Each structure stands twice: as C-alpha cells, then as structure tokens.
Amino acid sequence: MRKMKVVRFINKIIGIPMITGMIAFSGVASVKGTNKVQPKPNIVFILTDDEAWNLLGKDGRYPFMKTPNLDRIAKEGVVFDNAFVSISLCSPSRACLMTGCYAHKHGVYINSYRDPDPAVPFLPKILQEAGYETAFLGKWHMKNGAEPRKGFDYWLSFDAQGQYTNPPLNENGRAFVQEGYITDILTDYAVRWLKKPREKPFCLFLWHKAVHAPFTPAPRDSTAFSDASIPEYPNWYDDMADKPKWLRRGWFYGVHYDVWRASEGKPVPDKIDPRPWNPKNKQVMNYLRAMLAVDKSTGNIRKCLEQLNVMDNTVLVFSSDNGYFLGSHQRGDKRLMYEESLRVPLMIRYPKMIKEGSKNSEMVLNIDIPPTLAELAGAKLPQKMQGTSLVPLLKREGTRWRKSFLYEYFQEEYAPGFVTVVGVRTNRYKYIESLRQTGDINELYDLKTDPGEMNNLINDPGYRSVRSEMIRELQKLKTETGYFDPWIYKE
Secondary structure (H helix, E strand, O other): OHHHHHHHHHHHHHHHHHHHHHHHHOOOOEEEOOEEEOOOOEEEEEEEOOOOOOOOHHHOOOOOOOOHHHHHHHHHOEEEOOEEOOOOOHHHHHHHHHHOOOHHHHOOOOOOOOOOOOOOOOHHHHHHHOOOEEEEEEEOOOOOOOOOOOOOOEEEEEOOOOOOEOOEEEEOOEEEEOOOEHHHHHHHHHHHHHOOOOOOOEEEEEEOOOOOOOOOOOHHHOOOOOOOOOOOOOOOOOOOOOOOHHHHHHHHHOOOHHHHHHOOOOOOOOOOOOOOOOOOOHHHHHHHHHHHHHHHHHHHHHHHHHHOOOHHHEEEEEEEOOOOOOOHHHOOOOOOOOHHHHEOOEEEEOOOOOOOOEEEOOOEEHHHHHHHHHHHOOOOOOOOOOOOOOHHHHOOOOOOOOOEEEEEEOOEOOEOOOOOEEEEEEOOEEEEEEOOOOOOOOEEEEOOOOOOOOOOOOOOHHHHHHHHHHHHHHHHHHHHHOOOOHHHHHO
C-alpha cells in the first residue's frame, strides 16, 4: 500500500511533464494550464534548377504561363522581390543552400568538384541534431555520384545532372532505373515518404532536375502554348560594345576549352550583331513547358500535406539554385553577374508567422536560407554560417538589413570563356571586376536608370565617385567574408 502511494506521488510530480514532452516531440501541441507547448514546424524545401526569377504566372512576363499551385504559395505567404544567389552556378549554389556559406568558404567552387567542406556547417545535420527526420530527393550535383550523403534519413538521387526520362536512381544505396518522367517520379517518392508514420518533425528537400537543359517537358505538356508568342525582351539587343572584350570574344568564338584556346590572339569585334528575335523559340517554349510539371508537383505535395493535416504547421520554401538568361544579353546560360543570372524566385509560406500576401524588397541571399530554417527549427545557429536568418523579415520586425552583397564566380576549366569575376551589388549600383584579364575593363551599372544593364559606366566621368565607392565596398565585403580566389591560392 505504501509503495502504491509513492508511485502515485511520483506520477503527480513527473507524469504530466513527461507526457507533455513526448507529445511535443511528436509534433503535437499540448496544454498545461494556460501555457501551450508549441510544436516544431515541419519543413518542405522545393528547389528548381536554372529557373529565371520572374517566369511564374503571377509575374506576368509570359502572359500564357499558368502556375496556379506556385502562385498560391505567393498568395498565402511572402514573396522576396530581391532574392539573389551569391554565385550563379548549380553545384556551388546548392552547397550555399546546404551550408549558409559563400563558395570560397564551403569549398564547392565549380560544378561537380566536391561536396561541402566538413569544417563548415551542414543544414541537414543541424536539423537532425534538433530532432528532425530529414529526406533528400532529387538533384544533388556537387561531388559526382548518386550514393547517399550523411545527414539524411532518407535519400533518393541520381548522378550529376541525371536524365528526364527513365532515370537511373539511387534509393538509400540501392541503384535502379525508374520508368517515367523525373519530376513526376520525384514527387511520387516524396509523397510516399511524407505519408510514412513518424514521431519527429520532418524536413523534406525536394530538389528538382527541372528546368535544366536539355529542356524536356513532361509528355503531357509537350504541345502546351502551341499558339503563344514570347514577348520580346528589352535587353535582347545587347551589342556589348562597352562591355569587356572577353565577353565579346566568348560570344563570337565560343566559351568552351578548345574554341577558347584556338581564339587566343585572334581579332575580337568592337561589338557584336545581336541575333534576330524569335517569338516562337522552341528551346524557350520547352523550358516553360517543363515548369508545368513542377507546378503540378507542388500541388501534389500540398495536397499530401493537407491530407496529413500538417499544412499550416509546415514551412514551405520555394526557390531556384540560380537564375537564367533565356536570351537576355544574347545569353542562354547563367554565371555572369547580370540580373537575370543572379536573381532567383523565393517564396515562403508559414501562416503561423507570415502574413499572407506579403512582399519584401530587402536584398536576401541563398546563404540566408540555411540559418532561417535552422532558427525556425529551434536549432542553435552556427557562428560559421555567413548568411543571416530571415526570421525578422518573416515576422515583419524592424531590423537593420544588408545594403550590399558580394558576388563571386570562379573560372571552370571546361568553359574558360567565363572568366573569374567578383563584384558587389547595392540597391542601386553594381560593380563587376573581371579578375586576371590584363588590359580589359571592369563594369559599373546604374540599376535605377538602366535596369537592363545595357550601358557600362565604368569610364563615365560622371560616375567616378560612385566607382570609387563601389570599389571600397567590394574590398570591405571581401575582407568581411574572407574572400580569396582558390585557383590563385592553389597555384
């Protein structure tokens, strides 16, 4: 009898807190008196590949483009109108999104070079330590190889770029070929993983192959927009007359290794003759068609979250690893420090914190996403992360924010026609240095008067003071971030 009384007394003291802790751990809110134990939010991070920042239906750039599921995230969450990458290249930018660090810090300088340096923070491990179950599905594309990486409880990926149709995949170490279209396949596996029983909050990284070249829409979308015409871009007709010589050389002779080496010492035109505009450009049309499957995928993920009754306790993030020119400046790629290349879409939905229909115009970076997700997960923010958490912006709190940011790109051996550049962007101006290009010019743009970056002001007497100020700002940012050129360092 005495023993039973002791047990009841212990239960009175520790029973309720123990049960409360178990419920909170499983992601369910509980109440003790009037104090609510708030559950940790789930996280779904959807990433596209090479997506221009303004091509969704909501953006109106292409009147025929309809993306209702992605537009709904914007309607119910916050759109960051000035979101940028710190490096516009797939592998380095993806590493930025996993570490919160610049490329010169995390060590993934170029495509297919390596995985992030183990000495820098790694978001999946941080989330695991905070009690999360993590899953990665899609394009990894840092170090080659489809094998699972540490930090993920579930893994489904492919080697390098993968392929759109009947892709070879690796699921937790098991290699196989899956019939079908890659965007649909990744979505089906993601939904299957979301539906599995769990007692922890989860973080799903769904990182699509789409819309990387060769632009391949789902078969059902292959004839979409058949009667549509692509509106002409204001900066399509860039003759590059006042831009660096190496840009014209690359446009005229080619940027890849053999042709670049063969063009050494050959004459470079003072300007180029822009190609004529084609409103029916097949590549651009297929690029846009490939986005339709991403929108459908997003709708399926949302439906699953709603069925699980966790939609409003889930932080839903949508972005891209870098921008894409789609013909602006006569370019079809990224890498360069022009707006189309370094601007990306960024939308976040989390109704417990974010007012629906919000817009934010601060300059935010890819390296800001990891500290944001870590803070939302209740994890301790590593001091080595170089990004800044967006949580104050999500809460609409008054906060001092960056007025400039550093951009970097490191020359790749297979495409030396894209030279190493470093630059700084402020709210109004952009300054770009082409490193190791003896005798060539740098670039300065006034984004207020010239948003298309058609007029290089580097030698304009009226902008001397601006140029000097931007050079000083670049040097300050290089010092603050510990910038260095790894190729010079290795030499």
